[in-house]
Amino acid sequence: MAKELMRIGVSLPENLLTKFDKIIEKRGYSSRSEGIRDSIRSYIAHYEWMGDVKGRRVGTISLVYDHTKRGLANSLTDIQHDYSQMIKSSIHIHLDHSNCLEVIILDGEGEDIKSLAEKLMSLKGVNYVKLHTAPPGEKI
Structure with missing residues (x-):
């Protein structure tokens, strides 16, 4: 079963987006969306880890x-x-x-x-x- 993708809009300062784009290029992501999904997964994992303190x-x-x-x-x-x-x-x-x-x-x-x-x-x-x-x- 395919997961439904939701489209969102995000406003970011230019310098933050530039840094993010450089990182996703170095890490070999195929798209900005892939990098954002990975970043959100990492944020969720960190939040859940903090919940276990x-x-x-x-x-x-x-x-x-x-x-x-x-x-x-x-x-x-x-x-x-x-x-x-x-x-x-x-x-x-x-x-x-x-x-x-x-x-x-x-x-x-x-x-x-x-x-x-x-x-x-x-x-x-x-x-x-x-x-x-x-x-x-x-x-x-």
């Missing part, structure tokens, strides 16, 4: 954000204060005039860590967020 976990959240975005620094600080019981340390690096890298080191309940990561991801001006976790003491 349970029990005590240690980990990091890495984020890159535009510190010139009005109110963003305050929002980041407020959110981190709400989760201060599990934040063990953080590292802040100025990448250029506008962008900062922050790495937050965590030890706490997996669902709380996931919640923190999702709140950070949702902020406008946050350009990249990556969560890595492991059970404490597990060999990785």
Whole structure:
């Protein structure tokens, strides 16, 4: 049985589409649609993996954000204060005039860590967020 394909329209900034096109060419995709489908599958798999972050976990959240975005620094600080019981340390690096890298080191309940990561991801001006976790003491 053939799967029905749905047609959608997506608006993207030119620089993002240019980068995406270069990647799909390097990876040998036959079309932009094939690359988008693969990207969506990867996003869904990552989301489902994040849903399985349970029990005590240690980990990091890495984020890159535009510190010139009005109110963003305050929002980041407020959110981190709400989760201060599990934040063990953080590292802040100025990448250029506008962008900062922050790495937050965590030890706490997996669902709380996931919640923190999702709140950070949702902020406008946050350009990249990556969560890595492991059970404490597990060999990785």
